[in-house]
Amino acid sequence: MIKVARVLPESVASELEIVPGTTLRSVNGRKLDDFLDWEFLTADDELVLEATAPDGEELVFEIERPEGMPMGIVLEPPRVRRCANKCEFCFIEGLPAGLRSPLYVRDDDYRLSFAYGNFATLSNVKDRDIARILEYRLSPLYVSVHATPFEARKILLNNPKVPDVMRQLTQLADGGIQFHCQMVIVPGLNDGEILEQSFADLYSLGESVISTAIVPVGLTQFSHLYTGKSMNSARAGELLAQVERWEERALRERGDRWVFGSDELYLLAGRALPDADHYGDFVQIENGVGSVAHLRRRVSEGVSSLPRHDGRRIGVVTGVAMGGAMMAELLEQLEAATGASFEQIVAENSLFGPTTTAAGLLVGADITRVLAGRTDLDVALIPAETINDDGLFLDDLSFATLRGESPIPLIPSYDFLDVLSSEDLSSAPPQLQALGIA
Numbered sequence: 001m002i003k004v005a006r007v008l009p010e011s012v013a014s015e016l017e018i019v020p021g022t023t024l025r026s027v028n029g030r031k032l033d034d035f036l037d038w039e040f041l042t043a044d045d046e047l048v049l050e051a052t053a054p055d056g057e058e059l060v061f062e063i064e065r066p067e068g069m070p071m072g073i074v075l076e077p078p079r080v081r082r083c084a085n086k087c088e089f090c091f092i093e094g095l096p097a098g099l100r101s102p103l104y105v106r107d108d109d110y111r112l113s114f115a116y117g118n119f120a121t122l123s124n125v126k127d128r129d130i131a132r133i134l135e136y137r138l139s140p141l142y143v144s145v146h147a148t149p150f151e152a153r154k155i156l157l158n159n160p161k162v163p164d165v166m167r168q169l170t171q172l173a174d175g176g177i178q179f180h181c182q183m184v185i186v187p188g189l190n191d192g193e194i195l196e197q198s199f200a201d202l203y204s205l206g207e208s209v210i211s212t213a214i215v216p217v218g219l220t221q222f223s224h225l226y227t228g229k230s231m232n233s234a235r236a237g238e239l240l241a242q243v244e245r246w247e248e249r250a251l252r253e254r255g256d257r258w259v260f261g262s263d264e265l266y267l268l269a270g271r272a273l274p275d276a277d278h279y280g281d282f283v284q285i286e287n288g289v290g291s292v293a294h295l296r297r298r299v300s301e302g303v304s305s306l307p308r309h310d311g312r313r314i315g316v317v318t319g320v321a322m323g324g325a326m327m328a329e330l331l332e333q334l335e336a337a338t339g340a341s342f343e344q345i346v347a348e349n350s351l352f353g354p355t356t357t358a359a360g361l362l363v364g365a366d367i368t369r370v371l372a373g374r375t376d377l378d379v380a381l382i383p384a385e386t387i388n389d390d391g392l393f394l395d396d397l398s399f400a401t402l403r404g405e406s407p408i409p410l411i412p413s414y415d416f417l418d419v420l421s422s423e424d425l426s427s428a429p430p431q432l433q434a435l436g437i438a
C-alpha cells in the first residue's frame with residue numbers, strides 16, 4: 001500500500017484532482033506495494049488506477065497520459081527494510097548512545113540499492129524479491145558481498161541464516177542484472193585466502209560484476225563487537241598488493257580495473273593515491289573510492305575560471321584524513337588563482353574518537369570548537385557532507401544554529417569551487433540551497 005505525499009502542478013495527478021493522503025491501490029489490476037511498483041507499473045501511457053481518497057471514497061481513474069506529462073505524484077517515504085545481520089564491523093554498532101533514533105536504523109534494502117546506490121547484503125531477499133528484481137530489471141544493484149565463501153560470510157555478517165550470496169548473484173546475473181560490489185575487510189576474517197576466493201568467485205561472474213571496492217574496516221571508539229585483528233599499515237599494504245594483482249589481471253583480460261582500493265586503504269598503507277585516470281568513471285566514489293582524486297581533478301580543472309578574492313582570509317575546516325599535505329596542495333592552487341589566503345583547520349572527531357578521521361563525519365561540536373575565537377578569518381568553509389537533508393549534523397546540532405552563533409560567515413562546501421565561484425563568497429552549494437539549508 002502506498003500513499004500520496006504531494007501532488008505536483010501541471011501533472012496528470014493534479015488534473016485528476018488526486019490529493020495528498022490518497023492511498024494508491026492498484027494499476028491495471030496489479031497491486032501496488034511500494035514505490036517500485038508505482039514507478040514501473042505507471043510507465044505505460046494508458047492505465048487504470050484504483051485508489052482510496054482520504055475520506056474513504058473508492059476511486060477508479062482511467063488514464064490516457066498526454067505525451068510527456070508526468071504523473072506528478074510524490075509518495076510518502078517507503079518503510080525501509082531492516083537488516084537481519086549483526087556484522088562485527090557495523091558502523092551503527094560503533095555509534096555512541098544518545099543520538100537521534102533514525103541514525104540507529106540498519107537498513108538493508110535492495111530497493112534502495114537500485115534507487116539510490118545504497119549497499120545491501122541481499123541477506124533478507126526472498127525468492128519473490130529475486131523475481132521482482134528480474135521482472136523490473138533492477139540493475140545495477142550495489143551489493144555488500146564482504147566474502148563469497150558461505151561459512152566465512154555467515155561469520156562476518158554474524159547471521160547463521162544468511163543465504164549463499166553466490167547463488168543469489170548467479171541467479172540474478174543469469175537474468176541480466178549487474179552489480180557494483182564492496183567488501184569491507186576485517187583482518188583475520190575475510191582477507192588472505194578468503195579474499196582470494198571472493199575475488200575469484202566475483203570475477204567468474206564476468207561482466208555482471210561491474211566493479212568491486214575493497215574498504216578497510218573502520219572502527220570508532222564505541223565499536224564493541226569487534227573480534228578480529230585491527231587494520232594497520234602493514235595489513236593495508238598486503239591488502240593493496242592483493243588488490244593490485246587482481247587489477248592487473250582485469251586490465252589485461254577485460255580492459256578495465258574492475259577492483260579498486262578505497263582512498264582510506266591507500267592512506268593506511270602510506271601509499272600515494274592514484275590520479276583521476278585510475279578511477280575511470282568514478283563508479284564507486286560514494287564509497288570513498290577516488291574521492292580525493294576527483295576533488296583534485298575538479299580543482300585543477302576549475303581553478304582558472306574562479307574570480308579573484310584578493311586579500312580575503314578563508315579558513316577551511318577538514319578532518320585528519322584529508323588534512324596536512326593533501327589539503328595544502330589544493331589550497332596552494334586556490335591561493336594562486338584567487339589571491340585569497342587559505343588556512344586549513346584540521347578537526348579531530350570528538351563524537352567517534354580519533355580513529356574516525358573522515359571530514360564528512362565531523363560533527364557540529366567539532367566545527368564550533370576549531371572555529372572558536374577565529375574572528376581573524378573573513379569566512380570559513382566547512383564540509384557540506386557533514387549536514388543532512390534536514391540541516392543537521394550527526395550530533396543533532398543544526399547548521400542554522402551554528403551559523404547564527406558564529407562570529408564569521410560559515411559556508412558549507414563540497415569542492416571549494418561551489419563557494420569560491422561567487423564574487424562575494426556568499427553562495428552555498430545548489431544542493432543545499434534547494435533544501436533551504438544554506
Ligand code: SF4
Nearest residue numbers: 083085086087090106
Ligand atoms: S549489513 Fe552489517 S554493516 Fe550493514 S547495517 Fe547490517 S549489520 Fe550493519
